[in-house]
Structures are given as structure tokens and as C-alpha cells.
Amino acid sequence: MFGRKKKPLLGIDISSSVVKVIELNQKNGKYCVEAYAVEPLPLNSVIEGRIENTDEVASAIKRAVKRSASKAKQAAVAVSASSAITKIVSFPSSLTERELEEQVMMEADNYIPYPLEEVRLDFEVLGTSASDVDAVDVLLAASRSEIVDARIEVLEKAGLKAKLVDVEAYTIENTFSLIAQQLPNQGQGLTVAVVDVGATVTALHVLVDGKIVFTREQSFGGRILTEDIERHYGMSYQEAGRAKKQNNLPDDYNAKVLDPFKRSMVTTVTRGLQFFFSASTQYQSIDQIILAGGCASIQGIDVMIEEESGTPTSIANPFMDMVLENKIKIQALSNDAPSMLIACGLAMRSFD
Ligand SMILES: Nc1ncnc2c1ncn2[C@@H]1O[C@H](COP(=O)(O)OP(=O)(O)OP(=O)(O)O)[C@@H](O)[C@H]1O
Ligand SMILES: [Mg+2]
Numbered sequence: 214m215f216g217r218k219k220k221p222l223l224g225i226d227i228s229s230s231v232v233k234v235i236e237l238n239q240k241n242g243k244y245c246v247e248a249y250a251v252e253p254l255p256l257n258s259v260i261e262g263r264i265e266n267t268d269e270v271a272s273a274i275k276r277a278v279k280r281s282a283s284k285a286k287q288a289a290v291a292v293s294a295s296s297a298i299t300k301i302v303s304f305p306s307s308l309t310e311r312e313l314e315e316q317v318m319m320e321a322d323n324y325i326p327y328p329l330e331e332v333r334l335d336f337e338v339l340g341t342s343a344s345d346v347d348a349v350d351v352l353l354a355a356s357r358s359e360i361v362d363a364r365i366e367v368l369e370k371a372g373l374k375a376k377l378v379d380v381e382a383y384t385i386e387n388t389f390s391l392i393a394q395q396l397p398n399q400g401q402g403l404t405v406a407v408v409d410v411g412a413t414v415t416a417l418h419v420l421v422d423g424k425i426v427f428t429r430e431q432s433f434g435g436r437i438l439t440e441d442i443e444r445h446y447g448m449s450y451q452e453a454g455r456a457k458k459q460n461n462l463p464d465d466y467n468a469k470v471l472d473p474f475k476r477s478m479v480t481t482v483t484r485g486l487q488f489f490f491s492a493s494t495q496y497q498s499i500d501q502i503i504l505a506g507g508c509a510s511i512q513g514i515d516v517m518i519e520e521e522s523g524t525p526t527s528i529a530n531p532f533m534d535m536v537l538e539n540k541i542k543i544q545a546l547s548n549d550a551p552s553m554l555i556a557c558g559l560a561m562r563s564f565d
Pocket of ligand 2: 228229409411412506
């Protein structure tokens, strides 16, 4: 009656700097963190969402799973918004499931700018169309086969089975129920920008009432800061990465290196929002910004973004209302919390 009836599922975020794994369970109506680990990736083993070195990534996944002590053998992974195409298309609601599938496959060609034999295609019925009661809206999602297949292969090499491949933006939508608890009125009726500033990519997702209406990726992230530290203080990439997180750098670090980075991060976020406003006819304001990704942990960045954008800004914590298994280290988990959204959204697919 309680907990999960299905096999456990690991959410795995294969990002550009690390592999993040998490397994969730449900206990007494709350999510529970069963297992989790973050494992660094060698530089350039994943570039812009492409797995460049399968062996390195597979062994990082293996190490992460081992360290997490999860027993799960099935995993869920995601592809980035820029390597996937999603479209909402309407079909007559009179079609049977079978007929609908046939129609979707026949018409997909019109919406996907690649030959169909080069893509992995999937669809999901969203519900009755807002503009026509006799139609259903169907979400089409396609990604190039090589991107999807590389993920399946790397999981297999790590001794796991790929249960599902999602699109990052939809994993964020999946976590909305977790982050909504940080929002006024549980996020109902709000337009919320989730800005994920990672190591190399800044992804802006705009959600209205918890549904994704806009996603855009920019090439900006914490690696720029790491490289600035390397150059400025003659450190190796690893040393710079560590020093940055521990904040033990010379006195002039804030003024000479960190502040300029923070200013460009603020500009990246506000430009992203301006891009959204100019692309949208329907939405001209954002009620709340939620900062995610490793760079959300930079001290004072939330205040700077709030002041510059004039929008209330908070830092994502998907674990706010979760129960933790005894073996989970609270300090490590709370440090990593803002960058665990995608992995959490994937692990939550276990309860679909
Ligand atoms: N406390 C901190 N202070 C400053 N930077 C931090 C801190 N914690 C993490 N970072 C930086 O955040 C980045 C990693 O964030 P994250 O885990 O979100 O990236 P990622 O998901 O691997 O990257 P991407 O999504 O771009 O592929 C690194 O550049 C890391 O140095
Ligand atoms: Mg990331």
C-alpha cells in the first residue's frame, strides 16, 4: 500500500561537468531520498550534450551508482532542449489509440526537420485542445537517434538499463511540484522563470501554472569562472574548481574575478528574460525567478538578480519537503540541491 510497487529507477543527469544520480521513494505521502551521488567527469567527455567519450562517462556513472549504494538497475536520462524538438499538434478526438498513433507517425514528417529514420520519436496525449473541443493536443518529441542511442549505450556500459529518455525541459516541469512549495500560493497562476546556470550551459525555462511555455539555452556557465581563476592565479583546472567552491582564494578574488563573473551572469539572465518577452505576445512579466544549477550557490547572486530584474528571486531546493534516508549526508545534499533538479525530475518518473 505504501511506497513503490514498481522496480526502483535511478534519475541520471549526464551533464558537462559531472554525473548526478538520485533514487527517490515515496513514504507516507512524501518523497524520500533513497540514494544519491555526484561524480566529476573528465574535462570534455561531454560537450554540448554530446557524449564524446563513452568509456569515461560510463565509468563515472558506475562510480556514482556504487557510491550512492543504490540497488536500482534501471535508469532514466534526458536530452537537452537544443538536441530535441517538441511540437504540440492537434488531432481529432474521435480517433482510437491505434488510429492516433498511425496519424501521428504519418504527420510527424511535417513537423520534424530531419529524416524520420534518423530520429527517435515519441508522443504523449496532453488532453482536450483549448481551441477545439473535438480535438486533442498531442505533444510530439523527437531527438536525433545518435544522441539518444549514445545515452542508452553509456548506461548499458555502466551496467544499467535505460527505462526512459526524457527531454530536460519536461524534467523541470516534473519538478515543479517540488519547487512550488517555495512560491507564493504554491505557484498557482504564476509565471515562473527557472534559470539553470550550470558549468557550460544556462537554460531558461518559463512555466505558467507549472507548464513549460518557453525554453532557451545560452552558452554560459561556471566553467568561465573556473578558467578565469586558472588564468589569474596560475592554477590547474582542478585546483581552480576546488578553490572556487571552498572560497579560499586571495584577497583580490572578489573584486578582480568573482564580481565581473557575477555581473555577466546577471546580464545573461536578464537578456534571456528579455528574449522571452520579445518572443512572446502573451506574457510580458515574470512573477518569480528560481535560480538553479551550480552557479546558483554563488554568494549574493540571488540578490543581484532580484535587484537587476526587479523580480523576486529564490534558489531552487527540490529537497525542501523530502525525507532523507539515514545514509544520506545532509550537508552534501544541501550544497548540491540547486543543481539536482533534472536528476530529481527523472527519478520522479518512477511514480508515473
Ligand atoms: N558553491 C559554488 N560556488 C561557485 N560555483 C559553484 C559552486 N558550486 C558549484 N559551482 C559551479 O557550478 C558548476 C556546476 O554546476 P552544475 O552541476 O549545475 O553544472 P552541470 O549540470 O554539470 O553543467 P551543464 O548543465 O552546463 O552541463 C561548476 O562550474 C561549479 O564550479
Ligand atoms: Mg546541468
